[in-house]
Amino acid sequence: MRERHRSRYGRYAGGPDPLAPPVDLAEALDAIGQEVMAGTSPERAMREFLRRGGRNQTGLDDLARRVAEKRRQLTQRHNLDGTLQQVKELLDKAVLEERKQLARDVMMDDGDRALREMQLDNLPASTAAAVSELASYDWQSSDARQAYEEIKDLLGREVLDQRFAGMKQALENATDEDRAAVSEMLSDLNELLEKHRLGDDTQQDFDDFMAKHGDLFPENPRNVDELLDSLAQRAAAAQRMLNSMSAEQRAELMSLSQQAFGSPELMDQLARMDDNLRALRPGEDWDGGERFEGGEGLGLGDGTGVLQDIADLDDLAEQLAQSYGGARMDDVDLDKLARQLGDSAAVDARTLQQLEQALRDSGYLRRGTDGDLRLSPKAMRQLGKSLLRDVAERMSGRQGQRDLRQAGAAGEPSGATRPWQFGDTEPWDVTRTVTNAVVREAGSTGGRAATGGRAATGGRRATGGRAATGGRAASEASDQSRPQVALRIDDVEVQETEARTQACVALLVDTSFSMAMDGRWVPMKRTALALNTLISTRFRGDALQLISFGRHAQVMDIEELTALDAKWDKGTNLHHALLLANRHFRKHPHAQPVLLVVTDGEPTSHLEPDGEVAFSYPPHPLTIAYAVRELDNAARFGAQVTFFRLGEDPGLARFIEQMARRVDGRVVSPELDDLGAAVVGSYLGDRSPMSAFREEWGYGGDRGWWVG
Structure with a gap:
């Protein structure tokens, strides 16, 4: 009784592991956000992440590489003359055994012996022709006769194995009754296929056929279409194998096939079946071929199986490439992938499918009015939190605290x-x-x-x-x-x-082409997103305005800025950007103005009184004067000014230093990786020590802790 109730454990085989953890979207979203900020569309960014994979996740490129490697191994390991070599070996054995018997048989008439030896000596060089010529030979050796009969049996099993997988093994040591059953099956199959071509067949016809011959179809098809699919795929692979042979090999094989089971009617039935399958499944690849260069010979059945594997691998390569319109991870055939690369590859692909579906269903990506995928506000918040964690790590140990104007207020x-x-x-x-x-x-x-x-x-x-x-x-x-x-x-x-002082913050970011050309485009966007996330989630009373300035300036929301493509935009219009910043300060007269300017170049354009943009390089004195005038206006509002100078241009350094001294501002020249930390730290202030960082990130100061 105890034995009856013992439990046995094994790997779960009922589909995806029900206890597997959910896919982690954080890494994918961060990678997609980086690509989007670099100017890539969210759809393409998602595709790129699925291609590359993550730290602990295999990507499509790696799976495609393994598919290509297996395909290369199949073609470089094998050749297609395996059946011809086997037939030649059996033929040589039969002839050798016959010569031995002729030499031993002292009772044989010398004239008869000489005639037989002459016939064996003059056999054609072609294996097929020799087999055909010996079809009527009266073998004196029983071993020779058996070897020759094996040739016909081998050919019969091989040509059937080409069309019906596993038939070579199933018919080994088959009797005449077994061969007759196969011949009857082929006749009934052709009748069913021809009725289907005319549209006269019924499900009952198929059921009757399977009841009679179902043991020859281990795939257990449920209807005639499933039967057709499996037969057509196998037959097309057999045709591609023939196409892959040399003309001499093909001629030899076709001639030998007539000796299959010693019955030419078998080849007639198979040719009739191929015609039906071609007509019913013209979309199969009937005309392709491969070049095999290896030393391991393949029989007809095994060669057809290899050609089927190659067709599967080609399908998988196309599915994994995802290069066609409307491609989805759901297009990848997991069963086929498991069959070719193993269960682990199928698990990797299934995880990528779940990741793609989770990205679409989680609300991180949404369709715009133009039908293109875009990052949703939810995705922007999540990405901003990730950037803030990075900023917090870089700010750890730095100083930063906002100024207090009074005590006792709300x-x-x-x-x-x-x-x-x-x-x-x-x-x-x-x-x-x-x-x-x-x-x-x-x-x-x-x-x-x-x-x-x-x-x-x-x-x-x-x-x-x-x-x-x-x-x-x-x-x-x-x-x-x-x-x-x-x-x-x-x-x-x-x-x-x-x-708690309310701040009115204007972040001015240079969007001239030099920012993109020198690799500063993405760090600039990351900085803007981090500051926007900090203010919108932790300091909601502060008013932030993002202002981009290239040839002209414009106010942007964070979604517009992160999706902004780099353009060949001549001009750095700091004057226009400062005009917009001062307008922002005027709208919040009771807030503390904070002006943050990120740039890598001197002003080279300004707004004329009529609203037109004037450009000049080197910078025109009037352009400088206009920028200085608006900076002075910002100082009159009491703005705390910080310039973030990118690059090592000496002219820019001198200009920025002079501008900062003029308004008692500061100049920070951060590395690109530290730009976000520098801007956020400037916003938070640098008047007293930072107390600590807590949990994932945090800032301790008079404004309290901000924690993600």
């Missing part, structure tokens, strides 16, 4: 309290307010002096003293079972908060 609670004053909007401290009322009520009965009352401290008692006396007063009030406590204005205390 903001984060500091933990202290104070009496309410007219005009206060801070939240009440309910516990202390009620305690004050209880203490006051108790004091009105003569215990007020014992409480260290408000008068003694000017209305601001020590916290510890208030807690202790408040507790006693509350106990006394409870003992006296007072039904309620009446509040007065002087009982009310409010929570003190640390001030």
